[in-house]
Amino acid sequence: ETGVTQTPRHLVMGMTNKKSLKCEQHLGHNAMYWYKQSAKKPLELMFVYNFKEQTENNSVPSRFSPECPNSSHLFLHLHTLQPEDSALYLCASSRRPPGGNEQFFGPGTRLTVL
């Protein structure tokens, strides 16, 4: 068990639905991340939060809306998604540098957009 949990593990939604992904870390870290993993593509960083502040938005479409209410919780709100958004969404957490920023990953949410 990695100490990073994600819910739900699987999600099927229509293009007009609104849903949210949840991530929680129990490691005392202060940075949290959202990644997208699609078939045949490298892992893509979406958002970075440090101490609840967003420090990176990797040109992600506005239909993905992150929220970080505290250092332990991270949400990804989804609305009007497209079929090409179907992927595995991974959450990760880390301590801030120095000392290296090894990231610990959750199990992921497998999202299917119909």
Added chain:
Amino acid sequence: ELKVEQNPLFLSMQEGKNYTIYCNYSTTSDRLYWYRQDPGKSLESLFVLLSNGAVKQEGRLMASLDTKARLSTLHITAAVHDLSATYFCAVSPYNTDKLIFGTGTRLQVFP
């Protein structure tokens, strides 16, 4: 833009054999990470390499980092079936909190 390239992308090897996976990156960095991913599972941290010349070993896997050549290697010694997985390297650019991942190397070990 930082690019991270791994090769090979796919590796099929026989049990007991040795092989090396290569990770090249395009800009300066002194932090490199190796992860393992089993099918349908999340990423598991294997090694953290934080300086030029760093070498770390765990069981049949050994990772090294040459920051001058912008190259890291993951060496597999006497492969066993349990090592079958996808291996990713990831590089952290200076003064950032993000990781840029390579494309992954899918390793399959057969008897």
